[in-house]
Amino acid sequence: MTVLAEGMAGSRPRTPAGRAVAALNRTAIHVFLALIGLIWLVPTLGLLVTSFRPRADIQATGWWEISNLHLTLDNYRQVLEAQGMLQAFVNTVFITVPSTLLPLGICAMAAYAFSWMRFPFRDSLFLIVVGLLMVPVQVAFIPVLTGMRELLPDLQLLRGFGAVWLAHTAFALPFGIFLLRNFFITLPPDMIEAARIDGASDVRIFRMIVVPVSVPAIAAYGIFQFLWVWNDLLMALVFVQDSTKYPMTRAIQSLLSQYGTEWHLLAAGAFLLMIVPLVVFFSLQRYFVQGLLAGSIK
């Protein structure tokens, strides 16, 4: 790899031999990068092609043998209707939307308090939030499940989406508060001071100033949280216990364990799961990358 790292463009060799070496190195770079591009594209493309091929074809030949290419939408029809993926898609939406909006609101409020309000132990409490960033959700599973079953059996939280909404919201808080607080404190203090002198209350400053000027940061966090929940399997396994309410991740996982080699169903199912994140990725790439980068410490 050091061969590639050295002698790259930028330096301009003066002798013909030097130029030849540079050209060779350039070619090596392009070949290397083309290979990388292929390794990162081909597996996904292969599954995409497979999702449109008839079942018999998939079992007979590899997807790359284009001489035997017939395309069909049957796989999608079958997985959506017969395998209940349509219901699972709707369930994923039902799980994801509240599990994104609730933490956004709650985190923004708490982050405002930690940034622009004065109260005792403010910074110590915030350090606890920083510490909670590293607490794995696994330590909460058993007591939270037991509590929902034993203490609040009448609420039937585990039968509906209540349990998974609450769990996603609560476990998102340390990171969301941390991220938004770190953005809010970069706002110009004069702006907040001026509003205070004009007699604006904290609620008003929060709603009329801090939230509107922080839209890019809130959007980045919102997209991160949305994709986190959309793509989650673990929380759905633990907190969604009614099989008619399973999200797509869980539906695909059970497809895989039931029909491990029915690739026509698995491929179509996987793409139904991927389509929304991919659309978000290509349309809101900037916020998306920001959100994921910011989420890197989660």
Place this chain on the structure above:
Amino acid sequence: MGTVPQGLEMLRNYRALADGEAARARGPEKPKWGTTILFLAPAGVLLLVFLIYPAIYTVLLSFNRGRNGVFGEWVGLDNYARLFADPDFVNFSTFPPSGALWNNLLWLVFYVSIVIFFGLILAVVAARVRYEAVLKAIVFIPMAIAATALAVIWKFVYSPDNIGLLNAILGVFGIGPVSWLGDQGIVNFALIAVGIWGSVGFATIILSAAVKSIPAEVIESARVEGANERQIFFRMILPMVSLPVSVLAVTLVVNVIKLFDLIFVMTSGGPGTASQVIAFTMYQQAFGAGQWGYGAAVAVVMLVLLTPIMIFNVRRFRSGSVT
């Protein structure tokens, strides 16, 4: 595609955060209790009920038999003793060692180092070509996709029959077919490869920002002074990226300790117990086998493994540099 590099603004913002500390000191002189409670209560109540109290409960439960998740028979360290005696959790009596904890260690060594290595190479090399943004977007796409979908994509690539791409390629050279996910000696490396494939894009984006923060004139003047590209890489680029690399490494280590979805979907810890990892063991013991106290002990082991990183974060934060 051109917008990927711009996504780094937020990362740069982190650097500016410490400056916010001074400004933040301002605010109304007297605390307004009503408003403070209004803003903090929802978060505070949820954190107490769903994270802080359950964490304490789980630690206590790990010293109990904990049938059905409630306290019954106190067993002291028995759960931990059984856990570390369980060959499925950690087993050093064979060579190579095995068990969930050992598999996490394999992930730690190979996944973390190779992701950083590829990320660094790609960040440096891609910066020299015009299609950098496209390439970075391609490598980044797996970050958008659920681990469940990654698992399906790669199970298909690893398929042991004639429709699996990898075995088809090896077949051209007369090798195989290899049972990538069915062989105890291979399965962990096959899974780690998928993990690497999923994370290199993320590493590339983070390190690319760091590589680009080195002013071009500085590198150019080093060239004029007669430094060769190897010297530039090792003496200039590498020292400049050491901080982002350490942040990235911490993130990847956390990923490894929390790793679950990919393993659960691709192999369910199999063949046998060969590819289990610690988060998988926790899930399986608590919810599959109904061994709540034992599962709680595994969760506590996860918490203990993450504690050094927690302390590191809090220390960093108190010293004013925020990441």
